[in-house]
Amino acid sequence: MMPSPLERLLENHPCLSACLPQIQETARLLEEGFRRGATLFTCGNGGSCADADHIAGEFLKGFCRRRPLEKALADTLERLDSEDGAFLGKKLQQGLRCIPLSGFPGALSAVRNDLDGQMDYAQVLLALGRPGDLLLGISTSGNSRNVHLAATVARSLGMTVLGLTGEGGGRLAREADVAIRVPARETYQVQELHLPVYHALCLSVEEALFPL
Numbered sequence: 001m002m003p004s005p006l007e008r009l010l011e012n013h014p015c016l017s018a019c020l021p022q023i024q025e026t027a028r029l030l031e032e033g034f035r036r037g038a039t040l041f042t043c044g045n046g047g048s049c050a051d052a053d054h055i056a057g058e059f060l061k062g063f064c065r066r067r068p069l070e071k072a073l074a075d076t077l078e079r080l081d082s083e084d085g086a087f088l089g090k091k092l093q094q095g096l097r098c099i100p101l102s103g104f105p106g107a108l109s110a111v112r113n114d115l116d117g118q119m120d121y122a123q124v125l126l127a128l129g130r131p132g133d134l135l136l137g138i139s140t141s142g143n144s145r146n147v148h149l150a151a152t153v154a155r156s157l158g159m160t161v162l163g164l165t166g167e168g169g170g171r172l173a174r175e176a177d178v179a180i181r182v183p184a185r186e187t188y189q190v191q192e193l194h195l196p197v198y199h200a201l202c203l204s205v206e207e208a209l210f211p212l
Contacts, residue, residue, distance in 0.1 A: 005203035013196055015183050022180045023197060026162050027204040029178065033134045033160065034059075034096045034209060041129060043101040043121045043150055044138035047191050051138050051164075051198065052100045058202040059098035067094040067210050094210065101125060101150065121150035131158035139163070140190040142170020142179075151175055164197065166190035 003011065006024060010017055033040065040059065042052035061067070068074075074089030101121040102108070108120045115123065125135065135154040137147040142165035151161045151172060163169075163176035166185055173179035182193035 005200045005207065009196055009200035013193065016193065016197065018183055019180050022178055023200070025178045026180060027201050029134065029160055029162065030201060030205050031208045033132070034205060036132065037097070039097040039099060039128075039130070039133045040136060041099050041101055041125055041133065041150075041154075042136045042138070043125075043147055045144050045146065047187075048138040048140060048144075048164075048194075049102050051191070051194055052136070053102060055136065055198050055202065056098040056100040056103075058199070059096040059205070061095055062093045062210075063202050063206050065206055065210050065212070067206075069094060096205070096209070099128065118146045118149060121146050122153045125150050125153050126157075129154060129157045129159055132160075133157070134160045134162060136162045136164065137172050137176070138165075138194065139170065139172050140166045140187045140194075142166065142168055142172040142181075144172070148172055148175070164194055 006020070006027065010020065016023070030040065042055050044052040069089055069092050077085035077089045079085065101124050104124055107124055111120045111123045135151060137151050139147045142163065148171050154161050155175070161176045163172040163179035165173050165179060165181050167181055167183050168185060169179055169181045173181055180197060182190055182197060184190045184193055
């Protein structure tokens, strides 16, 4: 039997065994959320912002599996347009609802100019988030204020808050429903462990929701 994504993660990065329970719980919450049609929002700053965008890309289309459209939708597309609809039916892939909060540059610049730069993610999440959705905040220190403020808004909306931090955890780890605190403190070392963690999470969810 092939090892699971989380088993492969520990084979390649044994140091992450210390946070395996939190990784497993995060995978479970993501899978359950996507199954019920929830939206995952992601956010971070700097390299963590790039990671938040990266995660969304893995969920919005096939990651390691193609995820073909359901036949009923493919047939509807072809019925609407015999040429382009058929093309779409063959090329499109099933996606999972994931929105990086950094993906609204106009709105974010307005918030920073009109309100307060630290409220950027919180304001966008307030407009888009709904009860039952999930927020994944990424902060190497765990103390990025705009990420923390977004987490506070998420909690007020009845969302599940997930954290991905360094060993210290910071404020984000204390307030998240589940926080994965990778065993590193230097920013670049934390980021080097964040990548395999969230790739394993994406793979785990994909294998659960799109079985071969």
